[in-house]
Amino acid sequence: MVRIDKNSSRAYYEQLVLGIKEDILHGILQPGDKIPSVREMAKQLLMNPNTISKAYKVLETEKVLVTVKGKGTFVRAIEENPRDELRVQELKKDLNELVIEARHLQISQEELLAWIQEAEKSLGGQSS
Structure with missing residues (x-):
C-alpha cells in the first residue's frame, strides 16, 4: 500500500503517483481493481483531498487510472499503445540530471548501473 513520507522533499501528490505505479508493478494493484475514492484515500493517508485528486488526475492523464462516473476509479489495463x-x-x-549529480559526487557508472539493476530486482523486473 502507498506510503507518504512527510519528511520527503518530493510533493505528496508525486509520492502518491509513484506509490500507485509501484503497487501496480508489484502486482498489489491489478488492471480493473477499484482504488479508494478521493475522500477514502485522503482519510487513509491523512491528507488533503485536493492532493489526492491532483494525483489521480495525473494518473488519469498518464493512462494509469480511469474514472467511471458513478462507479469509481480503476486501474487501467495496460494497452498495446505506443509509448x-x-x-x-x-x-x-531527469536521468541526465541524476547522472550529473552522481558524477559530481564521484559515483561511478558501474555503481549507477548496479543501482538500476537493484531497483529492477526490487520491482520484480529483469535487467537486460
Whole structure:
C-alpha cells in the first residue's frame, strides 16, 4: 500500500503517483481493481483531498487510472499503445540530471548501473 513520507522533499501528490505505479508493478494493484475514492484515500493517508485528486488526475492523464462516473476509479489495463514519447524525453532529462549529480559526487557508472539493476530486482523486473 502507498506510503507518504512527510519528511520527503518530493510533493505528496508525486509520492502518491509513484506509490500507485509501484503497487501496480508489484502486482498489489491489478488492471480493473477499484482504488479508494478521493475522500477514502485522503482519510487513509491523512491528507488533503485536493492532493489526492491532483494525483489521480495525473494518473488519469498518464493512462494509469480511469474514472467511471458513478462507479469509481480503476486501474487501467495496460494497452498495446505506443509509448508516450514526451514522457520518455522528460524521463531522459531527469536521468541526465541524476547522472550529473552522481558524477559530481564521484559515483561511478558501474555503481549507477548496479543501482538500476537493484531497483529492477526490487520491482520484480529483469535487467537486460
